[in-house]
Amino acid sequence: MIKETLKVIKIGGKLIEDETKLQAFLLDFIALQGPKILVHGGGNMATEIAAKLGFETKMIDGRRITDENSLKVIVMTYAGWINKTIVGKLQALNCNAIGLCGADGRSIISKKRKVAEIDFGFVGDIETINTSFINSLLKAGMVPVFSAISCTSEGELLNTNGDSVAAEIAMSMSELYEPQLFYLFGKNGVLADVTNEESVIEHIDRNKYGELLKDKVITEGMLPKLQNCFEALEKGVSKICLGNERLLSKTSLHTEIVK
Amino acid sequence: MIKETLKVIKIGGKLIEDETKLQAFLLDFIALQGPKILVHGGGNMATEIAAKLGFETKMIDGRRITDENSLKVIVMTYAGWINKTIVGKLQALNCNAIGLCGADGRSIISKKRKVAEIDFGFVGDIETINTSFINSLLKAGMVPVFSAISCTSEGELLNTNGDSVAAEIAMSMSELYEPQLFYLFGKNGVLADVTNEESVIEHIDRNKYGELLKDKVITEGMLPKLQNCFEALEKGVSKICLGNERLLSKTSLHTEIVK
Numbered sequence: 001m002i003k004e005t006l007k008v009i010k011i012g013g014k015l016i017e018d019e020t021k022l023q024a025f026l027l028d029f030i031a032l033q034g035p036k037i038l039v040h041g042g043g044n045m046a047t048e049i050a051a052k053l054g055f056e057t058k059m060i061d062g063r064r065i066t067d068e069n070s071l072k073v074i075v076m077t078y079a080g081w082i083n084k085t086i087v088g089k090l091q092a093l094n095c096n097a098i099g100l101c102g103a104d105g106r107s108i109i110s111k112k113r114k115v116a117e118i119d120f121g122f123v124g125d126i127e128t129i130n131t132s133f134i135n136s137l138l139k140a141g142m143v144p145v146f147s148a149i150s151c152t153s154e155g156e157l158l159n160t161n162g163d164s165v166a167a168e169i170a171m172s173m174s175e176l177y178e179p180q181l182f183y184l185f186g187k188n189g190v191l192a193d194v195t196n197e198e199s200v201i202e203h204i205d206r207n208k209y210g211e212l213l214k215d216k217v218i219t220e221g222m223l224p225k226l227q228n229c230f231e232a233l234e235k236g237v238s239k240i241c242l243g244n245e246r247l248l249s250k251t252s253l254h255t256e257i258v259k
Numbered sequence: 260m261i262k263e264t265l266k267v268i269k270i271g272g273k274l275i276e277d278e279t280k281l282q283a284f285l286l287d288f289i290a291l292q293g294p295k296i297l298v299h300g301g302g303n304m305a306t307e308i309a310a311k312l313g314f315e316t317k318m319i320d321g322r323r324i325t326d327e328n329s330l331k332v333i334v335m336t337y338a339g340w341i342n343k344t345i346v347g348k349l350q351a352l353n354c355n356a357i358g359l360c361g362a363d364g365r366s367i368i369s370k371k372r373k374v375a376e377i378d379f380g381f382v383g384d385i386e387t388i389n390t391s392f393i394n395s396l397l398k399a400g401m402v403p404v405f406s407a408i409s410c411t412s413e414g415e416l417l418n419t420n421g422d423s424v425a426a427e428i429a430m431s432m433s434e435l436y437e438p439q440l441f442y443l444f445g446k447n448g449v450l451a452d453v454t455n456e457e458s459v460i461e462h463i464d465r466n467k468y469g470e471l472l473k474d475k476v477i478t479e480g481m482l483p484k485l486q487n488c489f490e491a492l493e494k495g496v497s498k499i500c501l502g503n504e505r506l507l508s509k510t511s512l513h514t515e516i517v518k
Binding site for chain 1: 356
């Protein structure tokens with residue numbers, strides 16, 4: 001049986017914070033045919049609000065350390081303001097969006113990360129995606145918009161890497177669909193020279209990835225992103241692209257990750 | 260055709276903020292048989308966070324004046340933290356909750372209130388409830404949990420009176436169900452003497468309401484609540500009760516509003 005294509009799109013904080021870029025992206029997004037899912041993080045907004053409330057934000061290896069206060073701020077900004085404003089904007093464009101976090105319909109169940117060398121705090125690693133729930137929304141013609149927050153089976157909300165949320169959803173939905181994964185972030189793609197936006201590496205396979213790692217081209221935030229990509233390709237995702245806010249328009253320079 | 264009963268329960272900010280009372284309520288709530296909907300406000304949490312962020316909160320006639328900053332805080336706290344923690348707690352109790360605001364699935368469409376004597380700011384008066392969307396969730400065995408935020412047809416989020424959200428949902432759903440409306444708040448019911456929690460007026464009809472208004476027993480927050488009640492009774496709601504966090508347990512003293 002030929003499976004229908006399902007597009008899973010992750011947008012990063014920098015895109016969300018730029019009104020013009022966000023609107024350009026949303027117009028590309030609503031033009032996409034067929035079932036689709038949007039996943040968003042929040043980035044600096046949580047950090048800024050935490051700072052105003054007198055909470056400090058710590059990062060290690062591109063991942064946030066989430067104490068009780070920062071979890072609250074993250075849920076407020078990601079699942080609250082950002083999620084609902086995006087849903088409102090999509091509804092205004094006649095796209096029937098529904099904003100969710102992992103607790104809603106037990107859609108993204110995770111386990112609190114065990115304390116090893118680093119205590120990440122209230123951070124979740126995804127265990128299961130409720131594919132039948134997500135599929136029922138897609139079949140009803142709805143467009144799920146997920147904030148990067150998961151939930152333990154005991155109902156505890158946990159901060160979760162947005163790239164992982166997108167990858168896990170795409171991988172799990174491969175039971176029912178042929179998923180494609182799109183990461184839209186602040187750059188034109190994976191760059192050979194971080195100071196030059198034109199130096200996009202158009203194709204990366206495992207060999208090339210090894211080289212880039214060795215040459216330290218890939219660092220910080222890009223590292224978990226690419227790790228997720230190769231795992232996703234092994235687990236049923238058919239296509240992965242990384243690029244800027246116009247990635248979905250197909251005209252922009254971008255990186256494609258291949259097996 | 261005999262319609263199925265649908266219970267619509269509104270909980271207020273004071274109940275939400277008290278961990279013990281909230282948990283007692285949630286246990287009563289999950290024990291309710293049949294389709295049900297939860298509506299919550301947020302109360303003091305938004306005010307406190309707004310204050311910490313340096314924003315002032317204004318109230319007139321028990322209704323919040325919502326400027327751009329306070330809208331942001333309200334969406335963050337109501338649709339973000341409060342909504343998602345309640346959904347998490349319900350999921351932990353095996354209740355398949357889904358947290359929504361009016362933008363999600365165009366569920367609660369409102370119009371921005373016109374400026375008359377008072378400019379309420381980003382405040383919405385409800386125009387339509389998407390009954391088929393809400394019904395599809397109920398039919399799938401889900402429990403919608405609404406934060407008191409609506410959305411214009413142009414996708415603008417608006418702060419909305421939580422009692423009105425509950426009443427409008429109940430009235431609209433009367434097409435398909437026989438709705439009952441429960442308002443749980445900080446008191447045992449409508450009190451003849453506000454200083455005496457035992458002075459609950461057990462039944463209020465329109466005549467009694469007129470008397471209470473004249474004698475100024477009903478003031479501030481209680482005024483729109485009771486106005487909503489009588490409108491709801493005229494428009495298809497079969498039963499309305501007001502009481503404390505144990506109202507659903509049926510053992511507690513409470514007020515019933517009758518035609």
